[in-house]
């Protein structure tokens with residue numbers, strides 16, 4: 217996907233007016249969230265919003281880049297004049313340059329000099345865990361049809377009761393995995409983590425299948441059959457279940473177990489089977505560790521985020537089944553439509569004049585960042601992989 221043109225919305229050839237940009241610079245991907253103001257249609261706040269006098273209508277946009285291609289990201293920011301934000305003021309042509317932007321993730325430290333040198337901007341660093349939690353809480357509270365469960369191939373949106381949201385376990389699957397017990401806004405503890413995460417899937421998968429991109433590796437997994445590589449309980453038990461300990465013959469007894477075969481080399485296995493087996497192994501492992509941590513703290517809800525998931529049905533199914541199986545149906549795995557943008561949203565929320573309270577999401581709209589690159593087709597939030605090019609329509613209200 218191209219990212220280095222000027223941002224156009226609704227086919228309007230004038231660059232949109234941007235106020236606020238925030239970044240999450242991770243080990244694998246850079247995530248951007250920015251707000252664009254709709255031209256000339258500010259409105260009165262809804263009646264139930266007390267203490268505010270006026271609103272600015274606009275959209276929250278999402279974009280992502282590979283961290284290894286950070287120069288593309290710098291060029292995107294510069295080509296789209298994303299640093300010209302004047303905040304949420306009600307003036308036309310507000311073009312006062314910002315001297316800093318909010319950024320989170322390890323790259324906010326690692327690339328701070330690069331941003332200064334190339335864009336003349338400082339990165340104001342926000343804590344990564346803080347941002348993940350703030351982003352997740354915002355999505356769960358403010359965005360309709362955000363959280364959903366995935367069982368037996370079907371997605372079901374979950375209506376979140378704001379008074380019954382906490383506590384929950386947030387599992388963010390990025391390059392590595394962080395598990396955070398969330399007790400409220402800003403109230404959380406990182407209780408566990410594992411280095412076997414998205415980076416492991418992409419890294420091992422690349423070596424084993426020679427895939428050139430993450431998307432190619434994921435696509436391979438669609439067509440694969442993990443039984444060619446994994447040893448199943450039935451392979452060990454002569455086709456029988458081992459029901460005494462609750463294992464059916466089709467349960468994986470040993471991931472990649474068949475690869476120990478003496479007369480087979482890597483070339484003898486299909487890349488699609490390898491990809492599927494790897495995806496299954498990693499998702500299953502994360503599902504199981506998540507369940508164990510939920511059990512440690514008596515948490516019933518586990519919410520999964522991070523770009524590893526990519527709304528991929530096989531990934532979500534494996535994670536959900538692992539949680540369901542190990543918890544005997546007691547704990548529930550939930551997924552988020554904006555799964556990969558928790559940290560970036562949290563950094564966005566950390567601008568002082570912009571809290572959860574003044575950003576009101578009107579509706580989720582699947583508009584491409586650049587209308588000339590995407591098509592605004594009939595979008596089904598249940599089917600869509602929100603892959604960094606859509607936006608949320610919202611209003612910012614001020615006292």
Ligand SMILES: Nc1ncnc2c1ncn2[C@@H]1O[C@H](COP(=O)(O)OP(=O)(O)OP(=O)(O)O)[C@@H](O)[C@H]1O
Pocket residue numbers: 241242243244245246282321322389390391392393413414415416417418430431521522523524525526556
């Ligand atoms: N286009 C892509 N290119 C590379 N990885 C991708 C892509 N899409 C999804 N992924 C997966 O998402 C993971 C990165 O997820 P995410 O952006 O949430 O984490 P991160 O912030 O880069 O990592 P960390 O938080 O550990 O620093 C990758 O390791 C990979 O498994």
Ligand SMILES: CC(C)(CO)[C@@H](O)C(=O)NCCC(=O)O
Pocket residue numbers: 242243322344390391392393394408409410411
């Ligand atoms: C190091 C971070 C927090 C960087 O995002 C992430 O990659 C992670 O949580 N890794 C897992 C590290 C561990 O707990 O073993």
